[in-house]
Amino acid sequence: xxxxxxxxxxxxxxxxxxxxxxxxxxxxxxxxxxxxxxxxxxxxxxxxxxxxxxxxxxxxxxxxxxxxxxxxxxxxxxxxxxxxxxxxxxxxxxxxxxxxxxxxxxxxxxxxxxxxxxxxxxxxxxxxxxxxxxxxxxxxxxxxxxxxxxxxxxxxxxxxxxxxxxxxxxxxxxxxxxxxxxxxxxxxxxxxxxxxxxxxxxxxxxxxxxxxxxxxxxxxxxxxxxxxxxxxxxxxxxxxxxxxxxxxxxxxxxxxxxxxxxxxxxxxxxxxxxxxxxxxxxxxxxxxxxxxxxxxxxxxxxxxxxxxxxxxxxxxxxxxxxxxxxxxxxxxxxxxxxxxxxxxxxxxxxxxxxxxxxxxxxxxxxxxxxxxxxxxxxxxxxxxxxxxxxxxxxxxxxxxxxxxxxxxxxxxxxxxxxxxxxxxxxx
Numbered sequence: 001x002x003x004x005x006x007x008x009x010x011x012x013x014x015x016x017x018x019x020x021x022x023x024x025x026x027x028x029x030x031x032x033x034x035x036x037x038x039x040x041x042x043x044x045x046x047x048x049x050x051x052x053x054x055x056x057x058x059x060x061x062x063x064x065x066x067x068x069x070x071x072x073x074x075x076x077x078x079x080x081x082x083x084x085x086x087x088x089x090x091x092x093x094x095x096x097x098x099x100x101x102x103x104x105x106x107x108x109x110x111x112x113x114x115x116x117x118x119x120x121x122x123x124x125x126x127x128x129x130x131x132x133x134x135x136x137x138x139x140x141x142x143x144x145x146x147x148x149x150x151x152x153x154x155x156x157x158x159x160x161x162x163x164x165x166x167x168x169x170x171x172x173x174x175x176x177x178x179x180x181x182x183x184x185x186x187x188x189x190x191x192x193x194x195x196x197x198x199x200x201x202x203x204x205x206x207x208x209x210x211x212x213x214x215x216x217x218x219x220x221x222x223x224x225x226x227x228x229x230x231x232x233x234x235x236x237x238x239x240x241x242x243x244x245x246x247x248x249x250x251x252x253x254x255x256x257x258x259x260x261x262x263x264x265x266x267x268x269x270x271x272x273x274x275x276x277x278x279x280x281x282x283x284x285x286x287x288x289x290x291x292x293x294x295x296x297x298x299x300x301x302x303x304x305x306x307x308x309x310x311x312x313x314x315x316x317x318x319x320x321x322x323x324x325x326x327x328x329x330x331x332x333x334x335x336x337x338x339x340x341x342x343x344x345x346x347x348x349x350x351x352x353x354x355x356x357x358x359x360x361x362x363x364x365x366x367x368x369x370x371x372x373x374x375x376x377x378x379x380x381x382x383x384x385x386x387x388x389x390x391x392x393x394x395x396x397x398x399x400x401x402x403x404x405x406x407x408x409x410x411x412x413x414x415x416x417x418x419x420x421x422x423x424x425x426x427x
Contacts, residue, residue: 030416053107055107058110061074062402064400081147083118086406090104108161118130121139143194168218171215189235203264203265239257263334270314307344315328366383373387381400
């Protein structure tokens with residue numbers, strides 16, 4: 001009876017012209033906690049838009065506070081790397097539902113347009129510079145292969161969301177530039193920076209392998225798969241720490257390894273391994289040759305086992321038991337680095353749910369803890385300790401990097417996607 005009365009009341013209100021009637025909420029029907037995480041993602045993304053974005057000139061500030069508050073704010077322009085993450089955060093929201101895609105779509109497309117202010121003034125490759133120009137297509141300065149991997153990825157993501165072939169074409173063109181960074185010497189690998197070819201980094205190789213494999217799926221062009229496997233094998237054999245299956249940062253031209261370890265490097269290799277596993281299964285299904293089929297299936301299992309080993313290694317390396325916490329605490333204060341690990345674990349969950357779920361749940365606990373520090377619509381990059389404090393113990397936001405703020409939005413969007421579609425098996 002109560003349900004009938006409520007329905008009748010809603011009909012009366014809609015007839016009276018109340019706003020929102022007939023419009024389905026973008027996350028209606030979402031399971032718990034996917035709905036809550038999706039709403040957090042949107043809220044954090046809206047805060048980035050409000051505090052950093054100047055739509056009239058397609059401009060993103062690097063820090064907050066900035067001139068969106070008053071003339072004493074920081075005027076720094078976002079470099080292309082953090083700018084790319086603002087695109088990624090909106091992409092993730094757009095994948096959550098048709099309603100979410102509609103709501104974020106205009107902003108998302110404007111962000112994609114804004115890439116053109118980073119477009120290099122050159123004719124040999126379609127490539128983007130680290131720094132923004134004041135006019136479209138007139139950027140100059142250093143070009144990083146890893147920056148262009150992320151940009152190519154975002155155009156590929158946009159193609160998958162909107163179906164616009166121009167986005168796919170741009171993605172492939174930028175990926176061709178990335179491939180041009182392969183060092184044709186005895187050491188091999190893709191360099192980090194075009195102008196300073198001093199090192200070959202995990203960050204310019206691991207995500208390139210994943211990107212190339214996805215481009216193969218999108219285009220059917222075999223050269224992308226060949227490149228994906230070549231880059232993967234090089235990174236696995238050159239920059240993996242065999243003691244824990246976590247990846248080092250880079251190797252110099254002289255063969256000296258910098259042994260720093262970051263979540264995004266290992267996450268990118270896990271993601272590449274999972275994707276290549278998926279592609280090998282697809283190739284095996286298409287093959288009519290039993291010998292070839294068996295070889296492809298064997299190769300697939302190797303990729304998956306390597307991804308599993310690095311997933312466990314990453315969990316043990318970055319998530320530690322700590323007094324006062326009932327979950328493993330993350331030892332990484334870069335939300336963007338971290339979301340690439342979460343995304344990789346999410347993809348691995350499809351094929352190894354029992355072993356991967358504890359990793360995701362520990363990550364989730366850290367992210368929820370970080371959300372308790374929400375202040376002025378933003379969440380800190382330091383998920384464990386929160387914002388800095390003034391003399392009275394109040395939180396102070398100082399030089400909040402748009403990379404971190406946008407990545408926090410993507411993190412919650414990724415968790416929402418995981419719970420709504422992957423864990424529930426609704427894809």
